[in-house]
Amino acid sequence: MERLRSLTQKRIFWPIMALVVLMGFNLFFTPNFFRLEIKDGHLYGNLIDIIKNSAPIMVLAIGLTLVIATKGIDISVGSVVAISAGVAAMLIGNGVKGDPTHPIFVAVGAALLVSLLAGLWNGMLVSRIGMQPIIATLILLVAGRGIAMVTTNAAIVWLYVRPFAYLGQGYLLGLPFSIYIVILLLVFTHLATRYTALGLFIESVGINNTAARYTGINAKNILLGVYTFCGFTAGVAGLIVCSTVMSADGNNAGNGYEMSAILAVVMGGTSLSGGKFYLFGSIIGALIVQTLTTTIYAFGVPPEIAQIVIALVVIGISLIQSDKFRALFYGIAGKKAVQP
Amino acid sequence: MTKSNLINPRHVSMFVTLGLFILLFGTGSVLFYGFFSLQNFWNLFIDNSYLLIMAVGMTFVIISGGIDLSVGSVLALSTMMTSALLEKAGLPPPVVIFLVLLMGTVFGFSMGYIIQTFSLPPFIITLAGLYLARGLCYVISLDTIGITNPFWHVMARTKIRFFGLFFISPSVVIALAMVAIGMFLSRYSRFGRNIFAIGGNEQSALLMGLPVALTKISIYAFNGFCSALGGIVFTFYTLSGYALNGKNMEMDVIASVVIGGTLLTGGVGGVLGTVFAVLVYGTIQVLIVFQGTLNAWWTRIAIGFLFFLVTTLQRIFENRGTGVKQLEK
Numbered sequence: 001m002e003r004l005r006s007l008t009q010k011r012i013f014w015p016i017m018a019l020v021v022l023m024g025f026n027l028f029f030t031p032n033f034f035r036l037e038i039k040d041g042h043l044y045g046n047l048i049d050i051i052k053n054s055a056p057i058m059v060l061a062i063g064l065t066l067v068i069a070t071k072g073i074d075i076s077v078g079s080v081v082a083i084s085a086g087v088a089a090m091l092i093g094n095g096v097k098g099d100p101t102h103p104i105f106v107a108v109g110a111a112l113l114v115s116l117l118a119g120l121w122n123g124m125l126v127s128r129i130g131m132q133p134i135i136a137t138l139i140l141l142v143a144g145r146g147i148a149m150v151t152t153n154a155a156i157v158w159l160y161v162r163p164f165a166y167l168g169q170g171y172l173l174g175l176p177f178s179i180y181i182v183i184l185l186l187v188f189t190h191l192a193t194r195y196t197a198l199g200l201f202i203e204s205v206g207i208n209n210t211a212a213r214y215t216g217i218n219a220k221n222i223l224l225g226v227y228t229f230c231g232f233t234a235g236v237a238g239l240i241v242c243s244t245v246m247s248a249d250g251n252n253a254g255n256g257y258e259m260s261a262i263l264a265v266v267m268g269g270t271s272l273s274g275g276k277f278y279l280f281g282s283i284i285g286a287l288i289v290q291t292l293t294t295t296i297y298a299f300g301v302p303p304e305i306a307q308i309v310i311a312l313v314v315i316g317i318s319l320i321q322s323d324k325f326r327a328l329f330y331g332i333a334g335k336k337a338v339q340p
Numbered sequence: 341m342t343k344s345n346l347i348n349p350r351h352v353s354m355f356v357t358l359g360l361f362i363l364l365f366g367t368g369s370v371l372f373y374g375f376f377s378l379q380n381f382w383n384l385f386i387d388n389s390y391l392l393i394m395a396v397g398m399t400f401v402i403i404s405g406g407i408d409l410s411v412g413s414v415l416a417l418s419t420m421m422t423s424a425l426l427e428k429a430g431l432p433p434p435v436v437i438f439l440v441l442l443m444g445t446v447f448g449f450s451m452g453y454i455i456q457t458f459s460l461p462p463f464i465i466t467l468a469g470l471y472l473a474r475g476l477c478y479v480i481s482l483d484t485i486g487i488t489n490p491f492w493h494v495m496a497r498t499k500i501r502f503f504g505l506f507f508i509s510p511s512v513v514i515a516l517a518m519v520a521i522g523m524f525l526s527r528y529s530r531f532g533r534n535i536f537a538i539g540g541n542e543q544s545a546l547l548m549g550l551p552v553a554l555t556k557i558s559i560y561a562f563n564g565f566c567s568a569l570g571g572i573v574f575t576f577y578t579l580s581g582y583a584l585n586g587k588n589m590e591m592d593v594i595a596s597v598v599i600g601g602t603l604l605t606g607g608v609g610g611v612l613g614t615v616f617a618v619l620v621y622g623t624i625q626v627l628i629v630f631q632g633t634l635n636a637w638w639t640r641i642a643i644g645f646l647f648f649l650v651t652t653l654q655r656i657f658e659n660r661g662t663g664v665k666q667l668e669k
Contacts, residue, residue: 073463125648129652129655130655131651131652131655132603132604132605134407134604135598135604135647135651136651138591138594138595138598138647139644139647139648139651140644141591142591142595142640142643142644142647143640143641143643143644143645143647143648144644145637145640146637146638146640146641146644147641149637149640150637150638150641154637259467259470262463262467263464263467266461266464271461272461272463272464273461302478304475304478304482304583305475305478305479306475307471307472307474307475307478308471308472308475308476308479309475310468310471310475311468311469311470311471311472311475312468312472314464314467314468314471315454315465315468318458318460318464318465318468319454319458319460322458322459322460323459324457324458324459325458
């Protein structure tokens with residue numbers, strides 16, 4: 001019992017529980033939800049689709065987790081996704097014969113560089129000018145769509161260069177290639193934040209910026225760094241999106257991604273008021289969002305109305321994570337209230 | 341009072357916004373023939389009255405240190421509900437208006453209740469509200485519903501003339517009334533003072549014995565009311581309800597409030613600044629129309645750049661303002 005209680009008080013416990021409940025629901029109510037098939041040496045099935053479709057959100061969530069840990073927020077990531085996709089698509093070109101106008105690695109590099117600069121811009125505004133993060137990134141949210149549309153000459157650019165499709169559609173060892181990108185980024189970020197003092201620095205900036213500065217942490221550069229990294233992850237997500245649909249749509253690419261990614265981070269247990277962050281929690285959060293969407297579609301609910309279900313589940317999951325609600329719940333159940 | 345304190349540093353942002361409006365309007369007047377007229381000034385109100393109404397409600401939310409992302413969707417839901425109740429249910433206009441306003445208020449109240457009672461982040465709960473309201477629109481109808489009700493057509497066409505100099509629409513009267521109510525509430529009412537106290541420091545407000553919970557819930561209810569009213573006014577323009585109305589409008593509303601000098605950290609701000617910001621917003625759009633050759637997508641970049649300029653200026657003035665304060669201490 002004691003062990004159970006200490007387990008339920010771990011922050012990561014609740015997101016995992018939510019995912020397990022969702023999966024359990026599918027086990028009983030959605031036929032063939034867990035069925036995996038092997039076709040042409042690749043795995044196919046709902047689970048693989050969930051992982052594949054949530055890859056861009058997972059990548060975004062990794063960057064956003066660090067930003068949110070510093071008590072910040074980046075609402076421009078959706079627009080940066082569109083810019084990154086636009087830059088890559090314009091450089092690869094839409095030759096029907098399938099020859100890229102620039103080598104693919106040049107296009108990918110340029111897209112990542114531009115995204116890095118976008119992140120650097122956000123970071124400069126937040127750390128050097130001292131703007132509130134939501135305002136600083138609102139600027140790029142608004143202007144970024146315009147930049148993306150100007151990059152692609154206000155048209156959807158279709159791509160026919162097959163090698164580029166590997167990024168978002170390819171398979172490696174039976175699994176979608178994009179998931180390896182997520183794992184690589186996750187491992188890199190985990191090592192960088194948990195096996196060096198960097199994670200501690202980020203958390204202390206989020207808990208108390210002034211105190212962190214007085215202990216000798218260069219808070220400004222920490223902020224600059226996390227926003228730049230977040231821009232980079234948005235660039236990676238943009239490349240995956242562009243490669244998956246083999247087109248760049250400045251108007252719609254990444255539209256609303258900022259909301260999904262922030263939702264994923266928060267559901268993963270990282271608080272919007274900064275401080276402790278949970279990288280794995282954010283990945284679980286992204287999986288929850290995608291599993292939910294897949295489940296709703298599996299039931300034949302039209303996408304427009306699916307939003308209602310998502311909204312209700314978001315409220316439900318937030319309530320489960322609220323200490324006050326849990327106290328109330330435990331109170332009703334006649335047990336001792338949760339110890340603070 | 342020393343000379344340097346002639347303008348309260350807290351109000352500097354508002355004057356920056358006012359200055360920016362005069363600058364933009366002046367630039368347009370110099371550059372384009374026919375830009376400078378009393379009517380063109382009032383057109384800014386006519387074209388943006390729904391934005392103004394919503395921005396008044398949002399000002400209160402942001403002063404209290406919260407945020408409401410659902411306003412664009414609630415506007416859409418109101419337009420859908422208005423047109424469906426009028427056309428499909430055939431209810432008389434006063435009943436429709438009452439029901440829609442009630443819906444908005446209850447919607448805001450519910451979000452406020454959840455945020456306050458379970459101390460959840462407003463960002464997440466109102467984000468859920470955004471999805472919920474947008475989804476409910478599609479439950480009503482997937483298509484546009486036109487409004488044929490005569491009262492709505494009268495409201496759309498009526499011009500209230502002032503000595504033959506200029507005219508305004510009934511929507512402007514509603515918007516200005518909301519601004520007046522907002523200014524009164526924020527400056528002269530106990531409710532307004534409580535909001536500033538909560539935004540300044542919620543813990544202190546609680547310890548002072550202020551009704552924090554009631555005030556916070558009321559703010560969201562009031563904002564829901566404003567969004568619903570904005571939706572009704574929106575139907576006076578479009579004479580239809582459509583589920584995609586007001587998409588991403590929450591960002592326009594928040595941007596207006598912030599450009600008007602209300603800090604997202606709470607505790608500082610005012611309705612008057614928001615009014616100037618909405619005027620700035622309208623002027624930019626009119627300028628782009630008058631200019632005529634720019635790609636419509638450059639508008640977004642221009643607005644983004646302007647947003648950057650204003651917020652940076654505010655930072656500089658704010659730093660100077662607090663600098664003065666510290667020196668006096």
